[in-house]
Amino acid sequence: MSSKQGKVSTSKKAQSVAAPVLLHSITQLVTMHMPGWSGPRRGRALSDIGLVEDGAVLVSGGKLISVGTTREMRKDAWLKQHIREVVELDCTGKVVIPGFVDSHTHPVFAKPRLVDFEKRISGATYAEIAEAGGGIRSSLDGVRKESRQQLAERTLSAFREMSAYGTTTVEAKSGYGLNCESELKSLEAIKDAAAKWPGTVAATLLGAHVPPPEHKTDPDGYVDIIIKKMIPEVAKRKLAAYVDVFCEKGAFTPEQSMRILKAAKIHGLEVRAHVCQLTHAELQPLLLFHPASLDHMDFVSDEDVNELAKHDTVATLVPGANYFLATKSYPPARKLIDAGVPVALATDYNPGSSPTSSMPMVLSLACTQMKMSPAEALAAATINGAYAVGLGDRKGSVEPGKDADLAIFQLEDYREIAYWFGANHCVGTMMSGHWAE
Numbered sequence: 001m002s003s004k005q006g007k008v009s010t011s012k013k014a015q016s017v018a019a020p021v022l023l024h025s026i027t028q029l030v031t032m033h034m035p036g037w038s039g040p041r042r043g044r045a046l047s048d049i050g051l052v053e054d055g056a057v058l059v060s061g062g063k064l065i066s067v068g069t070t071r072e073m074r075k076d077a078w079l080k081q082h083i084r085e086v087v088e089l090d091c092t093g094k095v096v097i098p099g100f101v102d103s104h105t106h107p108v109f110a111k112p113r114l115v116d117f118e119k120r121i122s123g124a125t126y127a128e129i130a131e132a133g134g135g136i137r138s139s140l141d142g143v144r145k146e147s148r149q150q151l152a153e154r155t156l157s158a159f160r161e162m163s164a165y166g167t168t169t170v171e172a173k174s175g176y177g178l179n180c181e182s183e184l185k186s187l188e189a190i191k192d193a194a195a196k197w198p199g200t201v202a203a204t205l206l207g208a209h210v211p212p213p214e215h216k217t218d219p220d221g222y223v224d225i226i227i228k229k230m231i232p233e234v235a236k237r238k239l240a241a242y243v244d245v246f247c248e249k250g251a252f253t254p255e256q257s258m259r260i261l262k263a264a265k266i267h268g269l270e271v272r273a274h275v276c277q278l279t280h281a282e283l284q285p286l287l288l289f290h291p292a293s294l295d296h297m298d299f300v301s302d303e304d305v306n307e308l309a310k311h312d313t314v315a316t317l318v319p320g321a322n323y324f325l326a327t328k329s330y331p332p333a334r335k336l337i338d339a340g341v342p343v344a345l346a347t348d349y350n351p352g353s354s355p356t357s358s359m360p361m362v363l364s365l366a367c368t369q370m371k372m373s374p375a376e377a378l379a380a381a382t383i384n385g386a387y388a389v390g391l392g393d394r395k396g397s398v399e400p401g402k403d404a405d406l407a408i409f410q411l412e413d414y415r416e417i418a419y420w421f422g423a424n425h426c427v428g429t430m431m432s433g434h435w436a437e
């Protein structure tokens with residue numbers, strides 16, 4: 001059993017945690033502990049999930065204190081000393097995993113896009129709908145009209161829905177306001193929602209989602225606004241940790257994307273990008289900025305797969321978008337993993353291409369459609385998601401000293417999380433020691 005009893009530091013949110021908790025008799029505990037490995041998991045290491053049978057986890061002050069087997073835990077000195085205050089939870093017949101890290105979501109929008117949904121069912125493509133003024137631009141009016149408070153309420157209910165499926169950390173993007181005022185309002189809504197949710201939120205400015213209609217003939221003018229106004233203001237007010245760009249035909253060119261990522265770095269923000277979702281693009285110009293992740297990757301070239309394997313940039317795959325848009329193929333997960341690229345999985349929760357808050361559904365798609373093993377899918381959805389949002393040292397594994405972020409499933413085998421698609425077997429989610437409501 002490993003222990004780090006002296007090194008517990010509690011965050012402000014976690015200080016309100018009441019009694020320490022002992023989860024014991026866990027039928028399968030997935031720790032993701034991998035001695036000697038640092039950084040995101042790649043290649044064969046992606047299957048190493050640190051499985052403990054009859055496991056136990058001790059939580060105090062919002063942190064993981066000890067992790068091991070139930071037998072080992074009973075000998076733990078800290079536990080013996082504090083046994084009277086500890087609340088015990090028998091997890092017989094349950095699987096416990098590190099909470100999911102959903103490293104790509106767009107939760108700030110006003111309404112579902114049901115007209116687009118029906119148009120696609122009748123045969124229109126995502127790109128055709130976007131060209132005709134639907135798509136991302138059709139979410140714009142709602143976000144511009146709604147108040148910060150209304151958007152915060154919707155965002156909070158999305159976070160709560162996510163934690164009901166076992167998600168404990170979320171990367172949340174703006175991106176439907178598409179002017180300075182509404183992008184800042186969207187980030188403020190994320191901040192307000194994050195303050196009311198016990199999970200962890202990494203906010204991202206996605207002002208560069210698509211040029212808004214008023215800049216249709218002058219997209220570079222909009223890029224100037226992002227660079228000269230949005231990014232400096234977001235950095236000054238610390239409203240986001242990341243800047244994202246949709247580098248795609250009909251959105252932003254590689255040159256425009258580079259200008260945006262460069263400005264982000266100058267202002268001390270980290271970067272990520274949507275790339276190769278609908279068409280191929282070269283990754284080299286984006287890799288110059290050391291993005292935390294490059295997301296979608298459906299049309300990545302073989303040369304870029306090999307290049308990516310040399311970097312710590314995580315390839316975040318979002319098969320929910322492929323499912324919902326009914327694409328002919330899925331991102332080449334096997335090729336990426338076998339080449340040694342660190343791969344993460346995320347929902348891409350958004351009203352246009354992936355309206356799902358369920359990480360278990362994403363795991364199912366990863367296994368059935370991209371031929372990832374259930375173990376690989378779990379690692380991609382936890383520890384590699386954590387690296388994709390720069391939180392690999394705090395999140396994504398069940399190890400002493402890390403945040404007490406756990407998801408409990410009423411299942412006896414971890415493979416069942418991906419197997420039972422469309423059902424929710426998550427029966428408890430702990431975020432920095434707090435249970436989801």
Ligand code: NIG
Nearest residue numbers: 136246321348350351352353
């Ligand atoms: O990740 N590709 C760009 N952004 C989203 C879709 C957003 C939308 O259609 O509203 C995505 O799929």
Ligand code: FE
Nearest residue numbers: 104106274348
């Ligand atoms: Fe997205």
